Amino acid sequence: MAGGYAGKFLRVNLTEGSWSDFTLDHDTLKRFIGGSCLAAKLFLDQYPLDADPLSPENPLMIMTGPMVGSGFPGTSRFSVCARSPQTGIWAESACGGTFGPELKRTGYDGVVIEGRSQDPVTLTIHDSGVRISDASSLWGRDIYEATDTLKAGDKSAKVLAIGPAGENLARIAAIGNDKGHFSGRAGLGALMGSKNLKAVVVRGTSAKAAKADDAGFKAAMKTAMQEIKDSALAEGLHMMGSDANMDLGMVTGDVPVKNWTSGGEFDLASNLSGPTMREKYLTKAHACTNCPIACKRVVKVDDGPFATAEGPGPEYETCAVFGTMMMNPDLTAVIKANELCNRYGMDTISCGSAVALAMELYEKGEITKDRLGGLDLSWGNMDAVLELVRQTAYREGFGDILADGAVHAARRLGGSAMDAVVHVKGLEAPMHDPRGFHGMGLAYMMSNRGACHLQHFVLATEQGMASWPQLFDMKDDYEGTTSVGKAWLVYNSENYGILANSLSICHYVAYSIRPETLRDAFNAITGFGFDFAELLSTGMRDWTLKRGFNNLLGISKKDDILPKRIMTALEEGGAAGSVPDTDLLLKEYYALRGLDERGFPKEDVLVRLGLNELKERLY
Amino acid sequence: MPIKAMTQEWMDAYKAAIQADPEYKSIAKDWEGSVSLVVNPDPARNVPEPIYLFMDYWHGDVGDFVVCDKEKAESAKFVMTGDYARWKQVAYKELDATKALLQGKLKMKGDLPYVVRNIKTVNKVIDLLGKVDTLWPDDDHQ
Ligand code: SF4
Numbered sequence: 001m002a003g004g005y006a007g008k009f010l011r012v013n014l015t016e017g018s019w020s021d022f023t024l025d026h027d028t029l030k031r032f033i034g035g036s037c038l039a040a041k042l043f044l045d046q047y048p049l050d051a052d053p054l055s056p057e058n059p060l061m062i063m064t065g066p067m068v069g070s071g072f073p074g075t076s077r078f079s080v081c082a083r084s085p086q087t088g089i090w091a092e093s094a095c096g097g098t099f100g101p102e103l104k105r106t107g108y109d110g111v112v113i114e115g116r117s118q119d120p121v122t123l124t125i126h127d128s129g130v131r132i133s134d135a136s137s138l139w140g141r142d143i144y145e146a147t148d149t150l151k152a153g154d155k156s157a158k159v160l161a162i163g164p165a166g167e168n169l170a171r172i173a174a175i176g177n178d179k180g181h182f183s184g185r186a187g188l189g190a191l192m193g194s195k196n197l198k199a200v201v202v203r204g205t206s207a208k209a210a211k212a213d214d215a216g217f218k219a220a221m222k223t224a225m226q227e228i229k230d231s232a233l234a235e236g237l238h239m240m241g242s243d244a245n246m247d248l249g250m251v252t253g254d255v256p257v258k259n260w261t262s263g264g265e266f267d268l269a270s271n272l273s274g275p276t277m278r279e280k281y282l283t284k285a286h287a288c289t290n291c292p293i294a295c296k297r298v299v300k301v302d303d304g305p306f307a308t309a310e311g312p313g314p315e316y317e318t319c320a321v322f323g324t325m326m327m328n329p330d331l332t333a334v335i336k337a338n339e340l341c342n343r344y345g346m347d348t349i350s351c352g353s354a355v356a357l358a359m360e361l362y363e364k365g366e367i368t369k370d371r372l373g374g375l376d377l378s379w380g381n382m383d384a385v386l387e388l389v390r391q392t393a394y395r396e397g398f399g400d401i402l403a404d405g406a407v408h409a410a411r412r413l414g415g416s417a418m419d420a421v422v423h424v425k426g427l428e429a430p431m432h433d434p435r436g437f438h439g440m441g442l443a444y445m446m447s448n449r450g451a452c453h454l455q456h457f458v459l460a461t462e463q464g465m466a467s468w469p470q471l472f473d474m475k476d477d478y479e480g481t482t483s484v485g486k487a488w489l490v491y492n493s494e495n496y497g498i499l500a501n502s503l504s505i506c507h508y509v510a511y512s513i514r515p516e517t518l519r520d521a522f523n524a525i526t527g528f529g530f531d532f533a534e535l536l537s538t539g540m541r542d543w544t545l546k547r548g549f550n551n552l553l554g555i556s557k558k559d560d561i562l563p564k565r566i567m568t569a570l571e572e573g574g575a576a577g578s579v580p581d582t583d584l585l586l587k588e589y590y591a592l593r594g595l596d597e598r599g600f601p602k603e604d605v606l607v608r609l610g611l612n613e614l615k616e617r618l619y
Numbered sequence: 620m621p622i623k624a625m626t627q628e629w630m631d632a633y634k635a636a637i638q639a640d641p642e643y644k645s646i647a648k649d650w651e652g653s654v655s656l657v658v659n660p661d662p663a664r665n666v667p668e669p670i671y672l673f674m675d676y677w678h679g680d681v682g683d684f685v686v687c688d689k690e691k692a693e694s695a696k697f698v699m700t701g702d703y704a705r706w707k708q709v710a711y712k713e714l715d716a717t718k719a720l721l722q723g724k725l726k727m728k729g730d731l732p733y734v735v736r737n738i739k740t741v742n743k744v745i746d747l748l749g750k751v752d753t754l755w756p757d758d759d760h761q
Contacts, residue, residue, distance in 0.1 A: 233721045236731050248717060248738050266739065275732035464718030476713045476722060 001028050003067030004525040006109045010130065012123060015056055015115030015193050019130050021108075025436025030528055031610060034065030034109065037091035037502035037542040039081035040549055042112065044614065045496050051553050053085040053187075054169060054194040056116035062103070062160070062200065063111075065504030066526050069104035069209055070217070073224055074509025076100050076289035078110075079183075079501055085194070086171040086187035086350070086405050087426035088548045090448050092455075093174075093188055094501050096288035102158040117196040122150065124201045134196035139167060142343035143176040150201050151178075157203040163345030165393040167194035170403035172350035172392075178314030179559060180286065180296060184347035186427060187405070188448055220521035224513045228292050231512040233465050235311030237295040238285055240274025242316040242508075247273045249316075250324075252480055253436025253574025257324045258379065258564050259356040260422050260433065263573015272323040272331050281335060283310055292386025293506055299335055306382070307333040314338035314348070320431035321352030325380060326359060333382035337389060344393030351378030353428035355388055356404040357420055366415045373397045396599060407459070425450035425555065434566050436575035437462050439478070439486035442585040443494070444505050445560045446593075448546035457497030458490055460511045468509075471496055471515050471532055480574075483581035487588030495539035502542055541609040543593075544601045548614040557599035557611075560586060575606065624707075624721035625658060625670045627686050629751060634674075634684040636750040644679035645749070647740040650676060652696030655687070658725075661703040665756035697729035705756055710748045714743065 001007050012019040024038075032041040039061040043049075051057030060082050067075040078100035084091030091100075103111070106127045113123070120135040134301030138146045150159045159178055166173035173189025174182045183189075195486025211217050228234045236244045249255040250269035257265050270276065281301055286293035297313030314322070314334050322328060322337040341348045361367040362377040369376060373391075375384040375398070391399025401409050406428050410417035422429045427450025439462040444451040453459050460466040467476045472492040477483070494568065500510050503522060510518060514610040523529055530538070547555075562582055569577050594605035606615035622629045637643055658670040671692035675682030685691075692698060699716075701709075705724050708714035717738070719725040725733070734741060 060752075230723060232723065232727065232731070236721075236735065240732055240735060244735055247735050251742065270736065273736065275736040278732055311719055464715060465721045467718075467722045476724070478719055 003527045004070060004209050006104050006207055006209050008105050008108060009501065010108045010111045010125065012130070012132070013115045014113060014117040014121065014132070017117070017132055027443045029066075031541065033499070033502040033538060035063050035502040035504045036078070036079040036081050036094065036112070037077060037545065038235060038547050039063045039092065040090065040542075043081070044545070046325060049083065049549070051083070053083045053088060055470045056114070056195070058083050058191060060113040060188065060195065060197075061110065062113070062192050064100045064104055064109055065502055066209070067522060068504045068522075069101040070211065070525050071290050071500045072217075072221055072416070072505070072521050072525070073228060073293070073476060074288070074506035075504060076102065076291065077504040077506060079504065080175055080188045082188055082191050083553075084186040084188070084449065085169075085190040085377060087450050089425055089450065089553055089555055090546050091188055092449055092501065093183035093575060094178055094454065094504070095175075095181050095183040096291075096506055097177035098158045098289050099160055099177040099181075099202060102202045102204055104209060105207050106202055107204065107207035111200070113195060113197065116194065120196045120198050120373060122199045122201060123197060123467050125203075127204045127206050140164065142182050143180050143345050144343050145174070146199060147179050150199055154201070154203055157201050159199055159201050161199040161345070162189045162192045163343055163393065165346045165403070166190055168393065168395045168403070169193050170346065170393060170395065172347050172354070172403065172405045172406065174341075174345050174347045176345055179342060181288065182347070184349065185452070187347075189345050207398075211525045213524040214602050216524035217521060220517055220524055223517045224521065225292060227513045227517060228509070230259060233292045234508070234512040237293050237508055240278055240422055241285075241295050241297045241313070242355040243272070243274035243297075243314070244275055245316045245320050246276070246319060247275070251574050252463070253570075253576070253578070254432050255320055255324050256422070256431055256433050257573070258327050259325055259360045259420060261360075261570075261573055263570045265573075268327070268329050271329040272319045272334060276331055277313065281313070281331065286312070291506065291509065293512065295506060301332045301335055304332055306330070306336040308332070308339050311339060312342060315463050317431045318352070321349055321356065322385070325352060325356040325431070326382070326385060328380045328382050328385070330382060333386070337382070337386060340386060341390050344389070346389070346393055349430055350405045351389060351392060351402070352430050354392070354406040355385055357406045357409060357417065358388070358398070358402065359418060360420050361413065361415070364416065366413070366417070371463055387454045408588045422450055422563050422565050424562065425559050427451050432459065433575055434562060434571060434576050435481070437480040438483040438580040438585065441562050441566065441580035441582070442486055442490045442589055445562060445582070445586065446490070446494070446589060448543065448550055455498055455501070456490065456494040457500075457511070457520065458508065460507070461489055461493045462486070467513045468496070468515050471536070475516035481578035481594065482505070483584050487585055491589060491592040492536070494543055495536040498539045498542045499535060502538070515534045537609070541611065543615065544605065544609055545611060546612065547601055548606070548618055551600050551618055555599070557597065560599060621752045624753045624755045625672060625686065626654055629674060629753065630674075630684040630686060632751045633748065634681050636747045637681050637744065640743070640747055643743055645681035646743045647676060649678070650737050650740045654697045654699065655682075655695035656706065657692055657698060657700040658692045658706055659700065659702045666703045697727060697734065699727045700727055701725035703756070710747060710753065712749060716745050
């Protein structure tokens with residue numbers, strides 16, 4: 001057995017109310033590591049791809065990686081994976097918090113949940129056993145209430161739960177871990193809801209995965225702690241959270257404004273920024289298990305129309321989508337929207353993007369006040385926005401149209417709606433404008449879960465948060481508004497960054513330490529002895545495997561596109577006049593990645609990466 | 620005629636460039652406080668000793684701009700330290716100062732959220748550094 005692994009996985013069948021353990025061999029672990037990569041491998045080997053994503057045949061996989069539970073900074077993470085209810089293609093959503101290390105302490109590396117329970121249930125995994133119990137009394141409760149109830153008997157238990165949005169099968173539903181951490185994207189909360197699974201509770205007291213080289217691990221750990229201490233990025237994240245990006249991002253053209261139609265709104269950004277949150281509403285910084293950075297915000301709004309009790313605060317993405325995207329300068333309204341999305345269990349990016357779309361259509365007169373049940377959805381009217389958020393979670397009124405995300409909503413609404421949605425492969429883009437950073441545009445086009453900033457490290461490399469010339473030939477400083485040289489940057493930033501989701505390490509920690517330190521810690525834990533080339537090749541295998549998964553579901557070159565809105569230049573702001581050169585980006589990227597003219601991995605690439613079974617299915 | 624970098628004459632020229640800029644006053648209206656730059660020695664590039672530069676900025680105006688000693692430099696509200704070659708890259712806009720900071724190529728002592736909030740002022744001041752016709756210690760034609 002390789003170091004770092006608990007050594008077994010749990011398979012639960014909710015239809016039958018049964019469960020059993022299974023193991024994976026050393027070679028499989030070495031090639032697919034863990035997290036979302038291992039989940040994709042298991043899915044392709046064992047489950048039908050063509051099943052409806054909300055059917056019992058679509059498994060919900062919760063996977064950790066070998067570094068989880070080791071105590072190394074940022075290794076609290078786990079990935080929830082399945083075929084996406086929102087997009088119909090590969091879905092993975094990594095989450096920090098507390099659940100991953102606790103699951104590992106129960107003696108499991110991951111859980112695969114099949115079938116569908118007749119009635120609402122909770123799955124409890126303890127190191128002394130597994131239990132499926134009635135959750136009827138929890139059904140209908142929001143995530144905060146359900147979490148508190150489930151932890152009432154044992155404060156040390158860690159909870160993954162869905163809220164009303166997941167129960168109502170909103171395809172933008174998220175899964176919450178201990179209130180402040182979310183597997184947000186691609187609608188995996190709806191899959192959990194479709195299984196009548198309200199929550200997964202884990203509590204481990206004894207199991208500890210052995211490391212291959214304890215002394216080597218201690219040395220890498222010491223180095224990592226020093227590097228984090230010395231890192232201005234880590235310091236900034238600790239002081240301002242991920243929303244540290246807001247002011248600078250407005251200058252560089254990263255922050256979308258008014259549903260991606262404007263830019264250069266510096267005062268708006270300043271009202272919504274990390275420094276403002278710190279000055280006015282932060283009560284403390286909070287950390288995922290074993291993280292010295294503590295980028296998470298705990299906030300409180302004492303008074304005003306959006307008074308909010310002390311609780312988890314918004315990330316940058318939420319501040320942008322419920323702030324600049326809606327022309328809302330009031331950070332307290334963002335904090336309230338964040339709390340509502342947390343409680344209802346909805347992805348803030350998808351929910352906010354759908355609402356911003358509706359605001360634009362309201363301004364254009366394509367949606368009337370009548371259709372909105374009397375809501376005045378003018379830009380910046382946050383009372384109406386918050387009511388629409390509630391309706392979305394419960395599929396009430398106009399909220400029913402938004403509950404499946406902006407793309408599904410645009411299809412139902414018609415008119416100019418589809419031209420106003422920024423998405424790739426059905427997933428709304430996160431709050432980083434490809435017109436300001438062309439590499440991010442390519443990364444959106446090629447990310448395997450649709451438009452995504454977390455399947456790669458492009459955010460860090462293109463925006464200059466990190467520079468790793470020891471890994472691949474890269475510059476310290478890239479101009480955002482050029483496409484030249486970006487395919488190389490994206491290709492390599494994907495190969496390294498996608499590993500974060502199989503190793504299950506936080507991106508921010510990985511940005512703050514040298515690749516040598518991460519490699520050394522990984523090797524000391526697992527004993528795999530990878531050099532940089534092998535690490536990058538593991539990333540290539542990961543990307544190619546998921547691309548093949550999507551190819552089998554019909555994804556091809558035609559889907560590797562940026563939406564019309566992004567291909568329309570802005571008139572103001574840091575990205576003014578700039579659009580990515582998608583022809584150049586794709587041409588160079590396809591060559592680097594070894595994709596054929598259909599957008600399928602070439603046979604020799606699949607063979608080189610040891611993906612022969614996938615090759616048989618694709619060719 | 621280029622001015623020798625990091626001399627008092629150069630500091631005067633830099634101050635004049637800032638004062639002459641039509642946008643600076645409004646962009647920097649909220650900025651309060653002094654900034655010093657510490658240039659680490661690099662004998663191979665004709666910088667045998669550390670150089671300390673002190674600059675006082677106040678709500679769109681500029682005060683003292685002096686080559687100073689270590690003690691004065693360290694009294695500034697913000698102290699930024701880096702190797703000579705990095706500073707030169709920043710001046711030539713080959714390396715963005717914020718990126719250099721995040722990558723650990725420059726170090727800063729001071730209130731980071733304040734700098735983030737006033738990022739436009741920081742960018743403007745660095746931009747204006749490029750306006751001074753400069754002769755660097757390791758320039759060939761020196
Ligand atoms: S940096 Fe933030 S998100 Fe990452 S592990 Fe630490 S606290 Fe969690």
